[in-house]
Amino acid sequence: MSASAAFSEYAIETEGLTKVFRNRWSGTELRAVDDVSLRVPRGSTYGLLGPNGAGKTTFVKVLLSCAHPTAGSAKVFGRDTREAEARRPIGYLPENHRFPTYMTGWSMLDFYGALSGMDSAARQRRIPELLAQVGLDERAHHQRLGKYSKGMLQRVGLAQALMHAPQLLVLDEPSDGVDPVGRKQIRDVLTALEEKGVTIFINSHLLQEVELFCHDVAIIQRGRLALSGSVKELTNGSGYSVEALGVADNLRTELAGRARSSSGFDSGSDKNVRLTFETREQANEAVDLLRAHHCEIESFARTRSTLEEVFIKTVEASKVPGVQQERVEQGRVQQ
Amino acid sequence: MNASILTPTLALIRDTFREAFARRIFWGFFGCSSALLVFLLLVTKIDVRVGGLPSASDIGGAASPEAVYSVLQTQSIIAMVLYYAGTALAVFASAGLVSAMFEPGRIELLLSKPLSRTHLLLGRYLGNVLVVVANILYLIVGSWIIFGLKTGVWGAGFLLSSVFIILNFSVLLAVIVLVGVLWDSSAVAIMVTFALMIITPILAQVASMDQVLGSETSRTIVRVLYQVLPKTSDLGSMVRSTILHQPIESWMPVWTTALFGAVVLALGVRRFSQRTF
Numbered sequence: 001m002s003a004s005a006a007f008s009e010y011a012i013e014t015e016g017l018t019k020v021f022r023n024r025w026s027g028t029e030l031r032a033v034d035d036v037s038l039r040v041p042r043g044s045t046y047g048l049l050g051p052n053g054a055g056k057t058t059f060v061k062v063l064l065s066c067a068h069p070t071a072g073s074a075k076v077f078g079r080d081t082r083e084a085e086a087r088r089p090i091g092y093l094p095e096n097h098r099f100p101t102y103m104t105g106w107s108m109l110d111f112y113g114a115l116s117g118m119d120s121a122a123r124q125r126r127i128p129e130l131l132a133q134v135g136l137d138e139r140a141h142h143q144r145l146g147k148y149s150k151g152m153l154q155r156v157g158l159a160q161a162l163m164h165a166p167q168l169l170v171l172d173e174p175s176d177g178v179d180p181v182g183r184k185q186i187r188d189v190l191t192a193l194e195e196k197g198v199t200i201f202i203n204s205h206l207l208q209e210v211e212l213f214c215h216d217v218a219i220i221q222r223g224r225l226a227l228s229g230s231v232k233e234l235t236n237g238s239g240y241s242v243e244a245l246g247v248a249d250n251l252r253t254e255l256a257g258r259a260r261s262s263s264g265f266d267s268g269s270d271k272n273v274r275l276t277f278e279t280r281e282q283a284n285e286a287v288d289l290l291r292a293h294h295c296e297i298e299s300f301a302r303t304r305s306t307l308e309e310v311f312i313k314t315v316e317a318s319k320v321p322g323v324q325q326e327r328v329e330q331g332r333v334q335q
Numbered sequence: 336m337n338a339s340i341l342t343p344t345l346a347l348i349r350d351t352f353r354e355a356f357a358r359r360i361f362w363g364f365f366g367c368s369s370a371l372l373v374f375l376l377l378v379t380k381i382d383v384r385v386g387g388l389p390s391a392s393d394i395g396g397a398a399s400p401e402a403v404y405s406v407l408q409t410q411s412i413i414a415m416v417l418y419y420a421g422t423a424l425a426v427f428a429s430a431g432l433v434s435a436m437f438e439p440g441r442i443e444l445l446l447s448k449p450l451s452r453t454h455l456l457l458g459r460y461l462g463n464v465l466v467v468v469a470n471i472l473y474l475i476v477g478s479w480i481i482f483g484l485k486t487g488v489w490g491a492g493f494l495l496s497s498v499f500i501i502l503n504f505s506v507l508l509a510v511i512v513l514v515g516v517l518w519d520s521s522a523v524a525i526m527v528t529f530a531l532m533i534i535t536p537i538l539a540q541v542a543s544m545d546q547v548l549g550s551e552t553s554r555t556i557v558r559v560l561y562q563v564l565p566k567t568s569d570l571g572s573m574v575r576s577t578i579l580h581q582p583i584e585s586w587m588p589v590w591t592t593a594l595f596g597a598v599v600l601a602l603g604v605r606r607f608s609q610r611t612f
Contacts, residue, residue, distance in 0.1 A: 021611075061443065061611075061612070064443065064446060064447040065446060065447075066442070066443050066446045066447070066611070066612045067611040067612065068609070068611065084449050084450055084451045084454075085449055086449075087447055087448060087449045088449040090447060092443075092444065092447040094440055094443045094444055094447075096439065096440045097440045097441075097444065098438055098439070098440035098441045099441070099444075100350075100353075100354065100357075100441070101357075102353060102354060102356075102357030102358075103353070107353070110346075111346055111349075111350055112444070112448065114342050114343055114345070114346030115343045115346055115347075115445070115448040115449075115450060116448055116449060117338075117339050117342060117343065117449060118342070119338065119342060120342075160444075170447075
């Protein structure tokens, strides 16, 4: 890695990145990526989310120089992605990969390792180690890829991405087609890489998986950055929930009028109530009132949202003109 | 050569061979070439004792000029068959090898590697040329040895003729690359290349066409096209002349054809470098 790359604080850095596709016959334009400025810190685990056609894949393609930006810049460890050397620290697993079916698992890793500049001895050392790491047994090593299952292809694809010990791993739907055990295995491999300081950038539709693994996320909608921040911050709600037992109907009605939401919990009793309040003060007042009526407090907690809820709210909000920019500035969505 | 260039280049060449093996392209050529060699070895009557052709060398004696000429004539027929039919087959087979590289899901992974696009495309081009060269040399050298053993004629002209065959194929492959990069279609690449193979021998009759063409403009267009496009027919004549030890009057067809190939390949590389995948 070059000196500038070595001292770059960010693994990925885009500034006003824009990619416009023009149809030369009809003259129409599609802004697949629109003025996206994003910084992915070195060593982070970052998820890129967005609905279909939001521009995620184009964004990734610009990072890998499969597409050239119309405006703005994209850098990987401080180097412009259009330089071939900028791609040396990148390991990439494409989504709809079409690995040559005439290759075996072994020869595929050998080929892509050589393209990454690894010498023969290093490749021969690394291949068995990696194939074992992604859970492909020895029989699969010399089997043609045409005979691999979807899950096996995904595993060998991941091994390919790791072949030259990259500092940045760009994964497009890494566990697509992999069974739950395989997913866990892949997650373990990624966790081990994270501990070694490898930056992991995941483009995925599986929100639960991203929530489970990534510390930071960005949501792209219609080519624009709709939201970015840490998963913890984004899923932290702005409200407080109180769960109480033995709440009389009249009290429940009274509290429901003050609360943002009210619902029952624990089907064993219709006197058990979960209330959500906007502020801590409101929640405390509710607790005081419940205690005054000799109700049991089961729990008092800050509300949390799932990443899926954040995602859906963000996508819905960004459809309303004027709301999108506000969301970006706030860096979070009100829960 | 620098290892950072050599290692990926060799990998690209090896991969092209592997794909040619897997698609049976290499083995198809190899089978055809082997069949022709077996035919020359066992079926044709060109050896002294069987005496189908006038013998090139009597045992212990000198070869008669007529006998040598007959052998060279036979060699030139083989070379011409290889030049036209072999090139057509090679074009047909190679078009798929070039466009396969641009398949979605495959090209992105190749482009994500720390190689320039020029390096990537030229590596594939070189691999493809070498697949065909290996087969051409197998057939030419094989038949040269068979002819030599059977007739005692070891003229280098037959071997040298392979240079023209390889040049012609390399130029046509550059056209396949350009069309492949522009349209991702092996079918269009084959059509354009075959059209060139058909048109250029017609253009080579530029002198006779002068009388047929009505206007000076059309004559100028034909002359310009002849100068610009590869001179397939002229190269074919040079193959024959080289084998028959006849003098080559002008090397212009060689360098203009090579120049055409270089320009077309450069255009292919340029377009490939600009394209979004």
